[in-house]
Structures are given as structure tokens and as C-alpha cells.
Amino acid sequence: MxxxxxxxHLLLGVVRDTQPVEIDCDGCLIQxxxxxxxxxxxKPVTEGLKAVEQHLSICAECREEFEALSLAMNxxxxxDR
Amino acid sequence: MTHDRDNKxxxxxxxxxxxxxxxxxSDLGALLSFGLRAALKSRPDFIESMLxxxxxxxxxxxxxxxxxxxxxxxxxxxxxxxxxxxxxxELRKRRWRDVSLEALVADSNFEPPTTDEGTAPERRELxxxxxxVIQTELTEKQxxxxxxxxxxxxxxxxxxxxxxxxxxxxxxxxDARQRLEGGLEQAGFGSEAFASAFK
Numbered sequence: 001m002x003x004x005x006x007x008x009h010l011l012l013g014v015v016r017d018t019q020p021v022e023i024d025c026d027g028c029l030i031q032x033x034x035x036x037x038x039x040x041x042x043k044p045v046t047e048g049l050k051a052v053e054q055h056l057s058i059c060a061e062c063r064e065e066f067e068a069l070s071l072a073m074n075x076x077x078x079x080d081r
Numbered sequence: 082m083t084h085d086r087d088n089k090x091x092x093x094x095x096x097x098x099x100x101x102x103x104x105x106x107s108d109l110g111a112l113l114s115f116g117l118r119a120a121l122k123s124r125p126d127f128i129e130s131m132l133x134x135x136x137x138x139x140x141x142x143x144x145x146x147x148x149x150x151x152x153x154x155x156x157x158x159x160x161x162x163x164x165x166x167x168x169x170x171e172l173r174k175r176r177w178r179d180v181s182l183e184a185l186v187a188d189s190n191f192e193p194p195t196t197d198e199g200t201a202p203e204r205r206e207l208x209x210x211x212x213x214v215i216q217t218e219l220t221e222k223q224x225x226x227x228x229x230x231x232x233x234x235x236x237x238x239x240x241x242x243x244x245x246x247x248x249x250x251x252x253x254x255x256d257a258r259q260r261l262e263g264g265l266e267q268a269g270f271g272s273e274a275f276a277s278a279f280k
Binding site: 002003007008010011012013014015016018020022024025026029030031032033034036037058059060061064065068069071072073074075076 | 116117119149157163166189192236251262272
């Protein structure tokens with residue numbers, strides 16, 4: 001069964017974004033909270049969090065978790081008011 | 082809902098014994114439950130009854146990995162990220178547990194889709210080169226991982242069926258991507274060619 005166009009797009013996308021050194025999913029989990037807070041505050045990505053940003057461009061599952069975390073944080077921040 | 086502890090207070094309370102720790106666990110559990118519900122409620126696969134178990138599992142994981150908290154974010158944010166991972170991992174496990182990895186990739190290879198005569202030549206050449214590099218430069222395990230990932234299978238499930246773990250799987254995938262990138266570059270296709278070939 002040939003690949004679909006969508007699968008090829010996905011594959012070429014992650015190949016394009018591949019870096020020689022990358023953090024893995026556990027490494028992302030440790031820092032994604034800091035990354036999410038920074039993004040929600042509208043701050044630019046610091047050098048120290050660029051690895052998280054790169055990992056999220058590659059890893060669909062961590063990206064899904066980041067989006068869910070952002071929803072949770074918005075809800076929790078709403079409770080603070 | 083109160084969560085007016087600072088990071089230091091959270092960590093100290095959770096590392097302590099007795100009522101201080103119990104109060105912190107109770108408060109944190111309530112926060113995680115609230116956050117998880119907000120994060121997952123719009124998903125069609127979300128089941129309210131799973132929340133309690135996810136929160137309990139998350140608290141155990143948070144206690145076991147307190148040393149990994151780096152104080153770069155609010156403690157509650159770090160803890161919520163862990164609970165989101167636990168929750169989504171459970172949902173993915175339910176989605177993929179009856180899907181065979183072997184069946185998912187068995188009748189598949191990296192043959193590009195059939196293109197018609199109107200397809201740009203550079204696109205056809207890129208796809209042919211990609212197939213060639215995958216078949217000649219990547220190991221069977223690397224091909225399996227890449228294909229399963231492109232087809233959306235949960236990484237934990239891929240890892241389980243391959244007898245490894247998520248982090249080792251990520252390394253396998255990373256090595257495969259690097260080989261594919263290198264092979265395409267040797268064939269004359271830098272990453273800038275990817276976008277132009279698919280205009």
C-alpha cells in the first residue's frame with residue numbers, strides 16, 4: 001500500500017525539522033511547563049527552551065500534551081481571579 | 082480552590098510526613114482534577130470515570146519524580162504536565178491496545194502515491210529518492226517505527242510491541258530521520274527542496 005500524501009508531508013516535515021541533538025519525550029516533559037508558561041505570557045522562546053520548541057515540532061504526542069496543558073493552565077489561571 | 086503555596090512550600094510539604102503532606106496531596110489532587118477535566122473534556126474519547134485513577138497515578142508519579150522539578154515553572158504547572166501525560170497515555174492505550182503493529186505496517190512500504198502525468202518532475206524525483214533511501218539506508222526497525230508514527234500509532238504502544246520503551250523508540254526514530262535527511266541530501270535534495278516540490 002503506497003503512502004498517502006498526508007503521510008509523506010508529515011515525514012518530510014519531521015525530517016526537515018530534525019536536529020543532530022534532540023531531547024526525548026521525558027526531557028520535554030521536565031521543561032514543557034516552563035515553555036507553556038512562557039508562551040501563555042506572550043514571551044519569546046528563550047535559548048534554554050528552544051530544545052522544547054524543536055521537540056514539539058517533531059513529536060505529535062508531546063505537541064498534543066502541550067496543547068492539553070495549555071487548556072488546563074488557562075482553566076487554573078481563571079480560578080486565580 | 083486554594084493553591085497559594087509557592088514552589089518551595091509544595092516540594093517541602095510533599096517530601097514531609099503526616100498532615101502537612103496529606104493536605105498538600107489533597108490540594109494538588111483537586112487542582113490536577115480540575116485542570117485535567119478542562120484539558121480533556123472536549124475529547125470524544127474522554128470518560129469522566131477515568132479522572133480519579135489518572136489523578137491518583139499522577140500523584141504517585143509526581144512523588145516519585147520530585148527531584149526532577151527544576152523550579153523553572155510553577156510547581157502546579159510542572160505537576161499538571163505530568164498528569165496530562167498520564168491521562169493522554171491512558172487514552173492512547175485504550176485506542177491502540179487491540180491494533181497490531183505488524184498488521185499496521187505489514188502491507189505497507191514507503192512507495193510514494195501514484196502520481197499523474199501532471200505531477201511536477203522535481204516532486205516525482207524527490208519521492209523516488211525518498212523511497213530509495215528508506216529502503217537502502219534504514220533498518221527494518223527504523224522503517225517500522227517511522228511508518229507506524231506517520232500512521233498515528235501511540236509511541237508507548239509501538240514501543241511495547243517492539244519490546245522497548247518510549248525514549249529508546251525516540252532515539253530509533255531520531256536516527257532514522259537523520260539517515261533519511263543525510264541520504265536525501267546526498268541525492269541532491271536539501272530540506273528547501275521539500276516545500277518547493279509540494280507547491
